[in-house]
Amino acid sequence: MMKVLTANRLSDGIAVWLGANGQWLENIDNALIARHEAAADALDEAGKSAFNANVVVDIALIDVEEQDGEIYPIRLRERIRATGPTIRLDLGKQADLKQASAA
Amino acid sequence: MYRYDEFDHDFVNQRVGQYRDQVERRLSGELEEDAFKPLRLMNGVYLQLHAYMLRVAIPYGTLNSTQMRRLARIARDYDKGYGHFTTRQNIQYNWPALSDTPAILEELAEVEMHAIQTSGNCIRNVSADHFAGAAADEVADPRPYAEILRQWSSNHPEYSFLPRKFKIAVTGAERDRAAIQVHDIGLHLKRNEAGELGFAVYVGGGQGRTPIIAKKIRDFLPEADLLSYTTAIMRVYNLNGRRDNKYKARIKILVHETGEADFTAQVEAEWKKLRETSLKLPDADLASIASYFAPPELQDRAEGWARIATGKKSDAGFAAWVHQNVTPHRHPDYGVVTISLKPIGGIPGDASDAQMEVVADLAERYGHDEIRVSHEQNLVLPHVALADLEIVYRALLDANLATANAGLITDIIACPGLDYCALANARSIPVAQEISERFGSLQRQQEIGELKIKISGCINACGHHHVGHIGILGVEKKGAELYQITLGGSGDEQTSIGQIIGRGFEPDKVTDAIETIVDTYMGLRLNADETFIMAYRRTGPAPYKLALYGEASKAA
Numbered sequence: 001m002m003k004v005l006t007a008n009r010l011s012d013g014i015a016v017w018l019g020a021n022g023q024w025l026e027n028i029d030n031a032l033i034a035r036h037e038a039a040a041d042a043l044d045e046a047g048k049s050a051f052n053a054n055v056v057v058d059i060a061l062i063d064v065e066e067q068d069g070e071i072y073p074i075r076l077r078e079r080i081r082a083t084g085p086t087i088r089l090d091l092g093k094q095a096d097l098k099q100a101s102a103a
Numbered sequence: 104m105y106r107y108d109e110f111d112h113d114f115v116n117q118r119v120g121q122y123r124d125q126v127e128r129r130l131s132g133e134l135e136e137d138a139f140k141p142l143r144l145m146n147g148v149y150l151q152l153h154a155y156m157l158r159v160a161i162p163y164g165t166l167n168s169t170q171m172r173r174l175a176r177i178a179r180d181y182d183k184g185y186g187h188f189t190t191r192q193n194i195q196y197n198w199p200a201l202s203d204t205p206a207i208l209e210e211l212a213e214v215e216m217h218a219i220q221t222s223g224n225c226i227r228n229v230s231a232d233h234f235a236g237a238a239a240d241e242v243a244d245p246r247p248y249a250e251i252l253r254q255w256s257s258n259h260p261e262y263s264f265l266p267r268k269f270k271i272a273v274t275g276a277e278r279d280r281a282a283i284q285v286h287d288i289g290l291h292l293k294r295n296e297a298g299e300l301g302f303a304v305y306v307g308g309g310q311g312r313t314p315i316i317a318k319k320i321r322d323f324l325p326e327a328d329l330l331s332y333t334t335a336i337m338r339v340y341n342l343n344g345r346r347d348n349k350y351k352a353r354i355k356i357l358v359h360e361t362g363e364a365d366f367t368a369q370v371e372a373e374w375k376k377l378r379e380t381s382l383k384l385p386d387a388d389l390a391s392i393a394s395y396f397a398p399p400e401l402q403d404r405a406e407g408w409a410r411i412a413t414g415k416k417s418d419a420g421f422a423a424w425v426h427q428n429v430t431p432h433r434h435p436d437y438g439v440v441t442i443s444l445k446p447i448g449g450i451p452g453d454a455s456d457a458q459m460e461v462v463a464d465l466a467e468r469y470g471h472d473e474i475r476v477s478h479e480q481n482l483v484l485p486h487v488a489l490a491d492l493e494i495v496y497r498a499l500l501d502a503n504l505a506t507a508n509a510g511l512i513t514d515i516i517a518c519p520g521l522d523y524c525a526l527a528n529a530r531s532i533p534v535a536q537e538i539s540e541r542f543g544s545l546q547r548q549q550e551i552g553e554l555k556i557k558i559s560g561c562i563n564a565c566g567h568h569h570v571g572h573i574g575i576l577g578v579e580k581k582g583a584e585l586y587q588i589t590l591g592g593s594g595d596e597q598t599s600i601g602q603i604i605g606r607g608f609e610p611d612k613v614t615d616a617i618e619t620i621v622d623t624y625m626g627l628r629l630n631a632d633e634t635f636i637m638a639y640r641r642t643g644p645a646p647y648k649l650a651l652y653g654e655a656s657k658a659a
Contacts (some may be wrong), residue, residue: 011130012200013155054132058150075582077521081152085522087450087532091198092153092184 001063004031004071005043006081007056015081015093016056018046024056027093028071028082033064104473105395107215114258115212118219121603122146125498130202147218148204151525155634156219156497157196157204159211162194163231163249164476168217168463170382171474173214175459186459188444190454190516190567191270192476193221194232197523211412219257224265226256232281233477237396237485239431243300243401245275245292247393248329253331262337266344268353269337270309282478282594284308284317285570288336300326306336306366307358310460310564314600315355320367326389327372331382339366344494399471399486404436407489414493421496424507429492439590440470442482442499443506443514447543448536451517452480453462453547461502468476469495478567480516481509511548512556513539513622516567520560520577521584527560529577529584530610534558535615542621551621554635570594571575572636573620574601575613586613590620591639592645604644605652616651623650 004016006028016024017031025031034040040061047059063074073079084092106117125142127136134142137404143149146160159174166174174194178186181203182196189195199207199348211217220227229249236244252271262269274281275292283289289305304322307319323330340354343361358366415422429438442462444452454462462482466474469491475483487495499505515538518524520531535558542548557571561578568574574589585607592601608616621635623646628638639647 005294008150008154010136011202013153015152015153054129054135056443059137076579076584078154080521084153085532086530087522088538 001076002065003034003040003043003061004028004064004073005034005047005059006031006062006078007047007050007059010054010057017082018043018050022046024050028073031071033062033066033071034061060064104167105162105392110213115215115217115219118146119205119208119212122208126201126205134154138534141223142205143201144222145206145219146204147171147221148201149222149525151197151519151523152521155201155204155294156523157199157207157218159191159194159196159216159218160221160228161193161216161233161476162253163225163229163246164233164478165231165235165246166474166476166615167472168467168474168491169214170214171459171463171466173210173216175456175463177207177210178456178459185453185455187450187519188454188476188480190478190480190518190565191228192233193228193477194476195519196371197519203600224267226252226259226262226265226269226271229253229256230272230281230286230618231473232276232279233481233483234280234430234439235275235475236396236483237432237437238276238278238280239433240278241276241433242293243275244393244396244398245273245281245290246396248302248326249273249294249390250392251329251389252333255333261341265337265341265497266346267349267354269340269354272334277596278597279594279598280477282570282598284569284596284598285310285314285567285594286317288333290318290329292326295323302326302329304336306370307355308598309353309355310567310569311652312350312562312564313353314564314569314598315356315359316598317355318363318366319359320363320370327384327386328378329384330608331377331380332370333375334382335370335377338373340367343369347558355513361446367513387603399473401434401437401471401486402487403487404490405586407436407492409460411492420500420505420507423549424496424505425492427507427511427549428505428509429487432486433488436489438487439523440484440487440491440492440495441477441509442484442504443508444481445508445514445539446503446506446512447508448540450532451515451535454482458502458504461498461504465495465498478513481514507545508548510553510555512542512551512554514546514555515539516555516557516571518559518561518566520558520566524560526563527577528562528579529560529586531558531560531566531575531577534575534577534586534610534613538617539616541618552630552631552634554621555593556617560588567594568592569600570598571601573617575617578607580607584610586610588616588620588645588651591636593636602644604647619650620647 272286291303304321305317470484517531517535520529558575559566559568570592589601
């Protein structure tokens with residue numbers, strides 16, 4: 001099962017995902033995908049060190065699939081974290097995306 | 104209403120100062136998360152799916168226009184322009200930055216508010232009848248006692264590390280609008296035959312994964328003994344409540360496992376030692392707290408009767424709203440106005456900053472500066488002259504706050520659910536929205552009559568599904584949402600826990616199932632005066648099972 005590493009940023013609690021360059025991204029699209037166990041372990045380690053460095057909290061490795069080249073979390077909970085409240089499309093990541101595409 | 108004295112101001116300001124320092128140390132890395140998390144929780148700051156969440160206490164659901172305006176300002180300046188009123192009569196903000204939370208608490212302290220004890224294993228915000236001090240059927244205002252309990256329990260060292268959270272509710276009328284029988288302690292303020300005030304004391308009620316109706320352990324407790332008796336209960340619980348298992352740690356489990364008689368005997372024995380101590384409330388203190396809640400001086404406004412009669416004739420919308428959302432006040436020329444936060448298809452309990460401002464303005468101008476938050480996630484203007492109802496209605500209408508559905512099928516309680524909450528297993532709000540849309544016709548709602556639907560997105564039951572006439576519980580099954588329906592719950596003076604009617608429904612089938620249940624009720628009720636819950640109590644679940652699951656249900 002493919003996995004990505006997610007957390008909430010300490011300072012503002014915003015949901016973030018670990019990217020390939022070691023940065024925490026506000027969007028899941030460019031999260032680093034672990035495709036085998038060793039890679040997942042490495043993500044896990046990176047998460048612990050970010051937690052210990054007081055960058056993020058509530059770290060979790062989550063199961064994802066790739067659908068049409070896009071990262072798709074398996075659990076609804078994680079899909080909602082990745083997009084925003086399903087009943088307020090003007091809030092959360094989905095709103096930022098809309099703004100970006102409108103710009 | 105209660106005003107902070109010097110001690111209260113000092114206490115809250117000191118707490119803000121401590122918290123500001125804690126946040127600074129956390130952000131600088133000096134404090135680690137494990138050390139910080141309990142500190143932020145003690146100040147109402149949770150971490151949810153998308154961001155932090157701040158839960159602000161609204162003691163017994165009472166606030167004034169200044170406080171409401173401040174809540175609006177916080178929504179605007181620090182959040183995303185709205186707040187969510189909860190089933191604990193509190194307000195939650197869904198998007199505050201941790202770094203902003205000290206400033207928010209400072210803003211709250213300026214208007215005598217805080218977020219203390221809105222989380223953690225302590226005595227939480229004491230809730231009360233949202234019509235307190237106004238309702239025609241009230242024996243006495245329960246809020247002075249709620250305030251006494253608040254002062255006594257705030258930062259009380261003995262109750263800072265209870266086995267589990269602890270919730271107290273107080274009501275002052277026979278009609279229980281505060282759901283006291285599903286609280287850890289429920290207090291029913293009443294008079295004895297001699298005309299003295301006191302309480303029937305209920306203990307060990309609660310919802311969550313093990314719903315239990317409270318036991319009445321004392322029929323009449325003199326008001327002066329409120330704190331000694333409550334202390335006795337707390338001591339028995341604190342000593343014997345289970346700390347080995349989070350799911351068995353609430354007092355309801357202790358009462359259940361100990362047995363009502365034995366538990367009551369333990370409380371009474373403890374009380375004997377405490378009754379004649381300094382915990383006895385002196386009359387002067389009772390009077391002094393009560394004076395803060397002195398009812399506003401209401402002038403006779405008899406012209407209101409003719410005015411609303413004319414208004415109702417010329418405007419069916421106004422007539423419907425008066426009929427549904429205005430409750431009798433103890434002064435005949437006044438009414439208690441329920442401001443619905445349940446627009447058709449809307450998000451139950453959410454209010455924008457602009458709406459909060461409108462409510463604050465109306466309270467100030469026409470409502471003796473009083474506002475209430477109900478556990479049903481609506482707002483209340485408790486003292487509005489009938490003569491002013493129409494102007495209040497027009498202003499509410501402009502702000503999309505005049506939905507005439509109080510107590511009807513679209514007046515749905517719903518927890519934030521999986522759209523926000525880290526504990527949730529399924530969404531609640533979209534389910535509420537779809538049901539609301541389906542039953543949106545006011546005429547249909549009125550034909551159906553009183554029907555309370557309550558929805559929770561997990562077993563913790565913040566949406567009170569156990570006491571919904573129709574309760575809906577969202578669960579996760581095989582990675583998908585599934586909704587269990589319970590029937591026959593009720594959170595009033597005839598409290599009952601709803602029973603699961605059968606197998607659950609997929610998200611796209613829930614509203615149809617609710618409609619089937621409602622149609623079944625409409626078909627079997629004796630007449631329009633037999634409400635859903637009355638009819639259910641008469642027939643039991645069988646007709647509903649048959650309608651939902653067909654003949655196969657009979658074998659089950």
